[in-house]
Amino acid sequence: MTKVVNYTDAMVARMKEVYGEATNEAERAEAVKDLADEMGKTVAGIRAKLVAEGVYVAKAKTAGKAGKAKAELVTALALALDLDEGVIETIEKANKVALVRILGRVTALKELAD
Numbered sequence: 001m002t003k004v005v006n007y008t009d010a011m012v013a014r015m016k017e018v019y020g021e022a023t024n025e026a027e028r029a030e031a032v033k034d035l036a037d038e039m040g041k042t043v044a045g046i047r048a049k050l051v052a053e054g055v056y057v058a059k060a061k062t063a064g065k066a067g068k069a070k071a072e073l074v075t076a077l078a079l080a081l082d083l084d085e086g087v088i089e090t091i092e093k094a095n096k097v098a099l100v101r102i103l104g105r106v107t108a109l110k111e112l113a114d
Helices: 009-021 025-039 043-052 070-080 085-093 096-113
Strands: none
Touching (some): 009 025, 009 043, 070 096
16 A cells, blocks of 8 residues: 655755745744645644754743742741741642732731831
């Protein structure tokens, strides 16, 4: 049985040429879309072939939300309550949202008391 070839050598060369000319993320995305239209393939199929050929550049990961780590929140909470951090260290296992809310409430109450 003859193996069906999804991408000819000429198609692969064209893909590498067009994709290689792109200089940024937006241009690369547009190149993949244009190649898919040109070759009658899906965007996912073109991307997969570029990955297999080792030329695909993955999109940059977006940074997560900036904020304090749970350990920093526990330290701030201990300071706000005038407690030794070791006394409340297990609170770090709490949900981060809960820690932020507790710290906010304690800080607000402390400001009212002062």
